[in-house]
Amino acid sequence: MPGYSTLTIWIIILALGIGTFFLRYSFLGIVGRRGLPEWALRYLRYTSVAVLPGLVAPLVLWPSGTGGEPDPARLAAAGAAVLVGVLTRNTLYAILGGLAVLYLGLYLIG
């Protein structure tokens, strides 16, 4: 890789690997047998719906595949994936619905 020595590249990989492991282990390790208080649990119930939508929103509006330009096929696919997921409560159907609309949209528009 230009600009980085082999040693530097491995330092990056190892630092990222170790750091990521400790982020993942953090609260699992601390809590142990004592458990968390009820008020903390109330907020933690919303972790997945608090993280995933925020993670994905910029990827939907400014997709990397189009160089950051909003794209009708990808927007429609995103809407389909959410809608199918809400209606069927099934992740697989939601993925298939999203991909179907994506390829249909790219075929019709692109």
Added chain:
Amino acid sequence: MTQAQPDQRPAPGRIRAAYWRGFRQGLPFLLVIVPFGLLFGVAGTEAGLNLAEVMGFSILVIAGASQFTAVQLMVDQAPTVMVILTALAVNLRMAMYSASLAPHLGRASTWHKSLVAYFMVDQVYAMSIQDYETRPEQSLAEKLAYYAGVCSPVCPQWYVSTLVGALVGQAIPPEFALDFAVPITFLAMIGPALRTLPHVIAACVSVVVALVFAFLPAGTGLLIAAAAAMIAGGQAELWLEHARARRERGEH
């Protein structure tokens, strides 16, 4: 370390059932893990990493979004410290996953918790927490078995598809729009998770705040959005409970 109480330990049949339920529910993610892994293998190789380095990322880090971030920053010739810190910031959400799983898995042995931590990717977390909340009667052993079940089809494929991508080493035709396979998985996991009004409120707050703070360095805006959304969800739940309690008092 403490294990599940021996007298509460369920029959092996129930543990096996939990494992296979996880396995089945993990299978659909192959549709997105495989293209994502292929893309990382291709992107890493094209950026100039050798095979060992590309595989080092996927085996030691095992976190796609941050691996892409690191490689992109290295292509941009960012200083080493910035590469590490930014890619780690992308993974800060995993500390929240860890906190959210702790009430369910915190009592496992250190060895088991280490394995849970190593394999804690978005899809495995999202499926597991959903299963634990819909089946709260499960023992620790069943919860661990379910977790291992989801990991089994997903995680090994991450290594294999990275390897194939690195060996093939040429771009997959852009017509396949594989860049969008990853957003679609995340979106597909959101729908089934929108179980109550507070969940919907949390999701909306997350989207709005993440977009407003999208200009901040990678991962930072998401952290602010996630914190705001968790508070919004928890508070909405409290208010709805209070409103219901008031209505019930009024009726009597």
